[in-house]
Amino acid sequence: MAESMNIKLKVWRQAGPKAQGRFETYTVPDANPHMSFLELLDVLNEQLIKSGKDPIEFDHDCREGICGSCGVVVDGVAHGPQRRTACCQLHMRHYKDGDTIVVEPWRAEAFPIIKDLVVDRSAFDRIIAAGGFVSVNAGSAQDANCLPIAKTAADLAMDFAACIGCGACVAACPNASASLFTAAKISHLAMLPQGAPERKSRVTAMVNQMAEEGFGDCSNHAECEAVCPKGISISTIATMRREYFKAMLG
Amino acid sequence: MSLKNSLSSPVGKKLITGITGLGLVVFVLLHMIGNLSMFSGDDAYNEYAQLLASFGPLLYLMEAGLVVFFLFHIVNGIQIWVGSKKARRMGYDTYRSAGKPSQQTTSSRSMIVTGLVLGVFLVIHLASFKFGPGGPGNADPSYVTSVAGEEMRDLAKLVHHKFASPIYAFGYTFVMLLLVLHLRHGVWSAFQSLGAMRPSLTPIVYGLGALLGLAIGLGFIALPLAIYFNVI
Ligand code: HEM
Ligand code: SF4
Ligand code: FES
Numbered sequence: 001m002a003e004s005m006n007i008k009l010k011v012w013r014q015a016g017p018k019a020q021g022r023f024e025t026y027t028v029p030d031a032n033p034h035m036s037f038l039e040l041l042d043v044l045n046e047q048l049i050k051s052g053k054d055p056i057e058f059d060h061d062c063r064e065g066i067c068g069s070c071g072v073v074v075d076g077v078a079h080g081p082q083r084r085t086a087c088c089q090l091h092m093r094h095y096k097d098g099d100t101i102v103v104e105p106w107r108a109e110a111f112p113i114i115k116d117l118v119v120d121r122s123a124f125d126r127i128i129a130a131g132g133f134v135s136v137n138a139g140s141a142q143d144a145n146c147l148p149i150a151k152t153a154a155d156l157a158m159d160f161a162a163c164i165g166c167g168a169c170v171a172a173c174p175n176a177s178a179s180l181f182t183a184a185k186i187s188h189l190a191m192l193p194q195g196a197p198e199r200k201s202r203v204t205a206m207v208n209q210m211a212e213e214g215f216g217d218c219s220n221h222a223e224c225e226a227v228c229p230k231g232i233s234i235s236t237i238a239t240m241r242r243e244y245f246k247a248m249l250g
Numbered sequence: 251m252s253l254k255n256s257l258s259s260p261v262g263k264k265l266i267t268g269i270t271g272l273g274l275v276v277f278v279l280l281h282m283i284g285n286l287s288m289f290s291g292d293d294a295y296n297e298y299a300q301l302l303a304s305f306g307p308l309l310y311l312m313e314a315g316l317v318v319f320f321l322f323h324i325v326n327g328i329q330i331w332v333g334s335k336k337a338r339r340m341g342y343d344t345y346r347s348a349g350k351p352s353q354q355t356t357s358s359r360s361m362i363v364t365g366l367v368l369g370v371f372l373v374i375h376l377a378s379f380k381f382g383p384g385g386p387g388n389a390d391p392s393y394v395t396s397v398a399g400e401e402m403r404d405l406a407k408l409v410h411h412k413f414a415s416p417i418y419a420f421g422y423t424f425v426m427l428l429l430v431l432h433l434r435h436g437v438w439s440a441f442q443s444l445g446a447m448r449p450s451l452t453p454i455v456y457g458l459g460a461l462l463g464l465a466i467g468l469g470f471i472a473l474p475l476a477i478y479f480n481v482i
Contacts, residue, residue, distance in 0.1 A: 073345075175334035216333050
């Protein structure tokens with residue numbers, strides 16, 4: 001097969017949360033350019049299983065860049081070299097025969113490693129639970145458009161709502177800060193009339209929860225925006241800060 | 251929430267670094283412009299220093315404000331850095347920036363280093379000049395001069411004396427280059443910290459901030475080099 005590629009992988013292996021981890025090097029002799037990066041890991045895992053070894057654990061679900069389950073650091077960049085692309089949508093055509101790829105889990109104390117490349121991202125769930133929602137007294141559904149929302153506001157809110165909660169922003173941040181994730185939700189809801197009544201309690205509670213979980217503070221490196229598969233802008237972080245200042249003023 | 255809790259939150263810390271950072275930028279800018287008066291002669295420089303001293307209580311108030319700004323800036327900066335180390339105890343084997351739109355640079359990664367060097371420099375600088383010979387608590391008749399009949403401290407003489415030494419002239423120059431690095435990330439960062447940034451403004455403010463940092467640094471460096479190389 002002319003298109004077959006020989007790819008070397010240096011992968012972080014860790015048996016459990018408390019276990020000592022280490023890098024293992026593997027060779028996949030029959031990779032090809034049409035594979036996605038996760039399919040490369042699948043092929044490697046088949047190889048490992050056949051030789052009686054433990055397969056590499058990694059998170060994934062949709063494999064089409066919409067669920068936020070996948071996420072590993074590929075050659076030093078969260079989700080790998082392609083911009084605005086979750087690693088499930090990264091394809092091997094960006095690599096060439098003989099390449100070595102380093103694969104590591106997200107590294108942050110707030111995202112403890114469960115096994116190999118799988119980390120526990122429930123800290124994100126607790127940040128959302130602290131206020132990333134709109135309280136509604138459920139009744140019958142309202143008519144569409146009974147709450148007018150300007151197109152520009154709706155579009156921006158949609159951009160911010162695009163966050164899939166993958167955690168790449170934390171992984172890439174030199175400070176392991178969760179500011180982009182938290183700010184995306186705060187900004188999304190702050191753009192909309194439904195979110196307005198709770199905006200002050202929301203921003204305070206979510207920012208406090210973020211600190212509580214042990215994420216670092218933001219130093220404005222903006223690395224998060226560069227790796228975010230949804231291209232969420234750090235302007236959300238500026239918005240979060242303005243929201244917080246307003247809440248401070250009472 | 252109490253004010254103390256708000257200010258120690260992740261956003262509150264940025265409010266403090268942002269405000270103190272910008273305050274210090276205004277201070278270093280004015281200080282740099284003041285220093286340039288030496289290029290109009292020693293008398294002009296001494297008169298400028300005397301003018302500041304004549305502010306009396308107002309000067310003390312401004313100095314007290316500066317001390318507070320420096321302390322809050324330093325303590326906050328160190329807290330943010332320590333927090334970032336705690337938030338990721340085990341680093342990556344391989345790590346690189348993904349490139350634009352990241353603003354991660356040598357400047358942004360070295361804020362704590364350039365900042366701490368600036369802090370140490372500040373202490374030496376105050377001891378050499380402000381509290382040096384002829385300064386408060388250090389009366390020295392050989393550092394007194396008279397300009398247009400008025401007796402005043404001969405600060406210009408001290409500056410000439412210090413910057414004649416290569417260690418002082420080049421050490422000062424080196425630290426000012428670190429200030430340029432600090433401000434290259436710092437000025438833009440402070441506006442983003444205060445929530446005053448939009449994506450369309452980022453490249454402009456980043457560029458102007460870096461230029462301002464460069465202008466401040468070069469303005470400071472002009473004096474020691476001019477003195478060391480006998481230009482003035
Ligand atoms: C004296 C010792 C100093 C130390 C230890 C220090 C430390 C720091 C640190 C660690 C940061 C980054 C904060 C962060 O990660 O968010 C920072 C930011 C900054 N510093 Fe300094 N710095 C010092 C002096 C100065 C001086 C003299 C100036 C001004 C001329 C200055 C202006 C700034 C600005 C504008 C920022 C950006 C603030 C922000 O991001 O919100 N710093 N400083
Ligand atoms: S902001 Fe972007 S990088 Fe961060 S969790 Fe959301 S989608 Fe992932
Ligand atoms: S597996 Fe769903 S986004 Fe990658």
